[in-house]
Amino acid sequence: MLNDLLQATMLVSLFSAMIRIATPVLFAALGELIAERAGVMNLGVEGMMLTGAFVGFIVFDKTDSVLSSVLLAMIAGGMMASIMAFMAVSLKLNQTVVGLGLNLLASGLTFYIYRISYEIEGTLEIPRIETLQNIEIPLLSKIPFLGPILFNQNIMTYIALLLVPVIWFVIYRTRLGLLIRGLGEYPRAVDVKGISVNKYRYLAVVFGGMMAGLGGSFLTIGSSGLFVQEISAGRGWLAIVIVIAGNWQPGRILLATLIFALLDAFQLQIQAVGVQIPYQILLAMPYIFAILVLMGSRAKSIPPGSLGEPYSRE
Amino acid sequence: MLIPFLNLRIVRRQHETKLSQILPVLLALLAAFIVSAFLVWVSGSDVKVAFIALWEGAFGNTRQITETLNKAAPLILTGLAAAIAFRAKIWNIGAEGQLLSGAIGAYWAITTFPGLPPVAMFIVILLSSFLAGALIGLLSGYLKTKFNVDVIISTVMFNYIITFLLSMLVDTVYRDPESYYKWSPKIPEVAQFPLLLTKYRLHAGIIVAIVVALVIYLLIEKSPVGYEIQAIGHNPTASNFKGINKSKTLLFVMFISGGVAGLAGGGELAGLIHRLRIDFSPGYGFTGIIVAMLAGLNPIWIPLTSLLFGALLTGSLKMQIVAGIPVALVYAIQAIVLLFVITAEFFTLYEIRRD
Numbered sequence: 001m002l003n004d005l006l007q008a009t010m011l012v013s014l015f016s017a018m019i020r021i022a023t024p025v026l027f028a029a030l031g032e033l034i035a036e037r038a039g040v041m042n043l044g045v046e047g048m049m050l051t052g053a054f055v056g057f058i059v060f061d062k063t064d065s066v067l068s069s070v071l072l073a074m075i076a077g078g079m080m081a082s083i084m085a086f087m088a089v090s091l092k093l094n095q096t097v098v099g100l101g102l103n104l105l106a107s108g109l110t111f112y113i114y115r116i117s118y119e120i121e122g123t124l125e126i127p128r129i130e131t132l133q134n135i136e137i138p139l140l141s142k143i144p145f146l147g148p149i150l151f152n153q154n155i156m157t158y159i160a161l162l163l164v165p166v167i168w169f170v171i172y173r174t175r176l177g178l179l180i181r182g183l184g185e186y187p188r189a190v191d192v193k194g195i196s197v198n199k200y201r202y203l204a205v206v207f208g209g210m211m212a213g214l215g216g217s218f219l220t221i222g223s224s225g226l227f228v229q230e231i232s233a234g235r236g237w238l239a240i241v242i243v244i245a246g247n248w249q250p251g252r253i254l255l256a257t258l259i260f261a262l263l264d265a266f267q268l269q270i271q272a273v274g275v276q277i278p279y280q281i282l283l284a285m286p287y288i289f290a291i292l293v294l295m296g297s298r299a300k301s302i303p304p305g306s307l308g309e310p311y312s313r314e
Numbered sequence: 315m316l317i318p319f320l321n322l323r324i325v326r327r328q329h330e331t332k333l334s335q336i337l338p339v340l341l342a343l344l345a346a347f348i349v350s351a352f353l354v355w356v357s358g359s360d361v362k363v364a365f366i367a368l369w370e371g372a373f374g375n376t377r378q379i380t381e382t383l384n385k386a387a388p389l390i391l392t393g394l395a396a397a398i399a400f401r402a403k404i405w406n407i408g409a410e411g412q413l414l415s416g417a418i419g420a421y422w423a424i425t426t427f428p429g430l431p432p433v434a435m436f437i438v439i440l441l442s443s444f445l446a447g448a449l450i451g452l453l454s455g456y457l458k459t460k461f462n463v464d465v466i467i468s469t470v471m472f473n474y475i476i477t478f479l480l481s482m483l484v485d486t487v488y489r490d491p492e493s494y495y496k497w498s499p500k501i502p503e504v505a506q507f508p509l510l511l512t513k514y515r516l517h518a519g520i521i522v523a524i525v526v527a528l529v530i531y532l533l534i535e536k537s538p539v540g541y542e543i544q545a546i547g548h549n550p551t552a553s554n555f556k557g558i559n560k561s562k563t564l565l566f567v568m569f570i571s572g573g574v575a576g577l578a579g580g581g582e583l584a585g586l587i588h589r590l591r592i593d594f595s596p597g598y599g600f601t602g603i604i605v606a607m608l609a610g611l612n613p614i615w616i617p618l619t620s621l622l623f624g625a626l627l628t629g630s631l632k633m634q635i636v637a638g639i640p641v642a643l644v645y646a647i648q649a650i651v652l653l654f655v656i657t658a659e660f661f662t663l664y665e666i667r668r669d
Binding site: 043083087090091093094096097098100101102103104105106107108109111112114115116119233234237240241244278280281283284287288290291294295298299 | 324353356357358405407457461462463464466467468470471472474475478479481482485486600603604607638640642643644645646647648649650652653656657660664
């Protein structure tokens with residue numbers, strides 16, 4: 001009896017952690033979904049998340065306002081994305097190299113500004129901020145098992161989960177969604193209708209960057225309360241993998257994100273229990289898993305027809 | 315070709331001006347320099363003091379020049395690794411992981427055959443580090459040809475995986491029992507690269523790197539495989555009709571590219587660091603990509619651009635001490651150079667006009 005109870009609480013905490021861990025990647029993946037559906041492969045997600053994490057952290061540290069730090073993190077991600085859009089959409093430069101450049105820029109700049117902001121006389125002060133409180137939703141959180149998993153999370157997690165049906169609705173049930181899909185599948189048709197391909201691609205990429213920034217801010221203000229170098233730790237890249245594995249569909253993207261998050265939650269719990277496995281193997285699991293997932297899904301997945309191709313009339 | 319919201323159009327230049335290939339690169343460097351000066355100014359430090367310290371830290375005296383050359387050596391190799399892959403439009407951004415893999419491979423070989431005479435040891439180190447990097451590269455290539463897993467993504471994933479592998483090795487089987495730090499014991503003296511000068515740490519790695527640069531130049535420009543690489547790079551679709559086996563070329567390129575990056579790891583292990591440790595590479599794999607882009611993916615220019623970035627890395631140490639500028643600035647500068655360089659290349663071909 002006691003044993004069963006223990007296992008049930010273990011499972012609740014495992015799945016609750018899964019939902020929390022899924023939050024930042026889900027934001028980034030949904031943003032990337034929109035950018036890719038509009039035909040732009042944004043490989044700068046990692047850098048945009050890192051930027052969001054840093055901006056969210058520093059703004060919260062200075063202002064104590066969740067709203068302004070989240071908003072500024074989104075704006076920062078959006079600004080990075082507009083560089084991406086300018087270089088990839090307008091100048092038609094190679095999207096891989098641009099994305100890589102942005103990742104390196106974010107990695108260098110965030111750490112540089114962090115150092116000059118918190119370094120006093122050559123020693124680094126390591127500030128810690130308070131993280132978002134969980135909000136227990138009345139009644140729903142009392143549902144056995146599911147309640148504490150789904151309805152005792154923080155505000156950003158709720159928003160991320162709600163965003164899945166919203167994005168689904170926009171893509172499949174609105175004119176805007178039709179336009180976005182047109183941009184990715186057959187931009188000429190959009191152009192012929194007199195709608196600017198580049199303008200809407202810009203908007204899609206900037207939206208993606210804002211989502212990545214938002215997801216990034218969760219890493220600092222939503223979960224760790226700290227900023228460390230490279231705090232995004234490949235989550236932006238996982239978001240890109242998840243979009244492919246989810247076959248560019250919001251529902252499957254949610255599923256893929258949850259599987260990755262479960263893996264992460266699982267390895268945290270193994271570490272906490274103190275199983276004798278080198279922790280590095282546990283930390284490497286998501287990246288190994290990402291390759292396995294792509295091996296299984298890449299051949300079957302169908303990307304938007306014009307993904308990664310700059311549009312020109314000629 | 316509209317830039318949205320501004321009513322600007324991008325048009326191909328009517329008269330392709332006879333700007334040499336160097337001018338856009340120089341302009342990009344100048345722009346990057348200005349942005350860097352701004353970043354230094356933001357930190358509240360004296361810009362002039364900082365840049366003088368940067369220069370002196372890189373070229374101020376013999377010791378600093380040799381340190382710069384030592385930093386250039388791995389950059390030449392990772393730059394070549396990027397160049398050969400990018401020429402074929404294969405986006406290998408895994409040089410960092412391949413470099414670490416090369417170091418691990420060389421360390422394994424050294425500890426497995428400790429009794430070899432120096433010359434044999436030298437060859438074994440080069441071979442083992444090349445192969446260890448090449449196998450990781452080949453694995454990414456195989457994942458592409460067999461499972462259609464994008465090279466960009468698999469190489470990024472391997473960067474993370476191999477970093478954790480290295481961390482695990484120096485924490486377990488290769489851990490130095492005598493030390494508090496998580497690093498391996500030093501490799502024996504017989505395995506250490508010969509020094510080129512007495513009193514300084516300048517080692518044979520730079521010579522290895524320059525020789526490899528010549529080999530890669532000949533491979534790309536003068537060999538049948540190089541022709542295939544360039545054909546795929548110019549036009550991936552058309553090369554299908556010329557009877558080029560794209561899968562085979564991809565595997566070959568990833569093998570060589572990974573191997574050359576692996577050599578950088580072997581060189582760092584045997585030439586400079588002499589042990590495995592978590593902070594084995596300060597991002598040489600990523601800087602190599604920038605070095606290669608700045609050189610226009612031309613192996614002949616890569617030693618020069620590597621020297622520039624090697625200088626930046628060495629000089630930044632003095633800049634930190636003298637002007638209190640965090641070394642992290644260098645990584646921001648590198649990225650800014652990359653973004654400006656690719657933009658500059660664009661403006662040699664196109665111009666912007668108002669509608």
